[in-house]
Amino acid sequence: xxxxxxxxxxRLGSIALVEDGHVVDEKRWEETFKNRQQLFDAMASLESDxxxxxxxxxxxxxxxxxxxxxxxxxxxxxxxPGVKPVHALNSGASIAxxxxxxxxxxxxxxxxxxxxxxxxxxxxxxxxxxLMEVDKLKEFIPDGALVASPDYDRLTDLxxxxxxxVMTEPIFPSAGTLGQLVHERLEKGVLSxxxxxxxxxxxxxxxxxxxx
Numbered sequence: 728x729x730x731x732x733x734x735x736x737x738r739l740g741s742i743a744l745v746e747d748g749h750v751v752d753e754k755r756w757e758e759t760f761k762n763r764q765q766l767f768d769a770m771a772s773l774e775s776d777x778x779x780x781x782x783x784x785x786x787x788x789x790x791x792x793x794x795x796x797x798x799x800x801x802x803x804x805x806x807x808p809g810v811k812p813v814h815a816l817n818s819g820a821s822i823a824x825x826x827x828x829x830x831x832x833x834x835x836x837x838x839x840x841x842x843x844x845x846x847x848x849x850x851x852x853x854x855x856x857x858l859m860e861v862d863k864l865k866e867f868i869p870d871g872a873l874v875a876s877p878d879y880d881r882l883t884d885l886x887x888x889x890x891x892x893v894m895t896e897p898i899f900p901s902a903g904t905l906g907q908l909v910h911e912r913l914e915k916g917v918l919s920x921x922x923x924x925x926x927x928x929x930x931x932x933x934x935x936x937x938x939x
Contacts, residue, residue, distance in 0.1 A: 729779055729782075730780070730782045733801055740756050740766060741753060758794070780805070785799055799815075813919070815922045816919070822898050826898065830847065837928065843927040876894070877897050880897055
């Protein structure tokens with residue numbers, strides 16, 4: 728089984744080819760957010776024949792909404808010509824897998840004095856992702872959980888207050904790990920999560936400035 732995976736939910740973007748559960752190629756880059764040329768350059772450097780891909784996988788966040796939307800758009804565009812299957816998985820599972828802990832709390836900066844967080848046992852969600860005020864985080868994270876965040880540099884003061892073990896540097900979701908997790912899930916017959924970005928903030932309606 729050959730999987731193309733894309734992960735754009737954090738400031739460290741990545742794409743990967745995973746074959747039979749093994750990462751055969753992975754490209755990572757620091758996002759500039761000016762344009763997406765880094766992504767397209769990385770895709771060109773894979774030198775992959777898209778017809779040979781069996782599954783197209785995408786990380787659905789939480790995280791940078793613009794990146795997630797682009798990830799879904801790319802996967803849909805690549806999968807459509809050959810009517811290939813697509814698979815979405817939350818990006819926190821990749822962080823939990825990399826942490827190697829029995830239980831991991833994945834926390835992200837949602838701005839506006841808020842954070843999002845989810846708790847994993849292994850790589851499976853035990854507590855679904857929630858958006859919360861920063862002062863509610865201690866109630867959400869269970870005792871003994873390892874705390875990991877792609878935004879540790881922005882949340883250092885908040886996370887340093889926890890008595891549980893905290894990974895003291897950012898840990899980012901990766902396309903390689905995403906592809907491996909999707910392979911494992913498919914082998915077990917686990918279906919894709921909803922094929923849409925996991926966006927924690929509700930939509931914001933801006934009233935028109937002028938009457939229609």
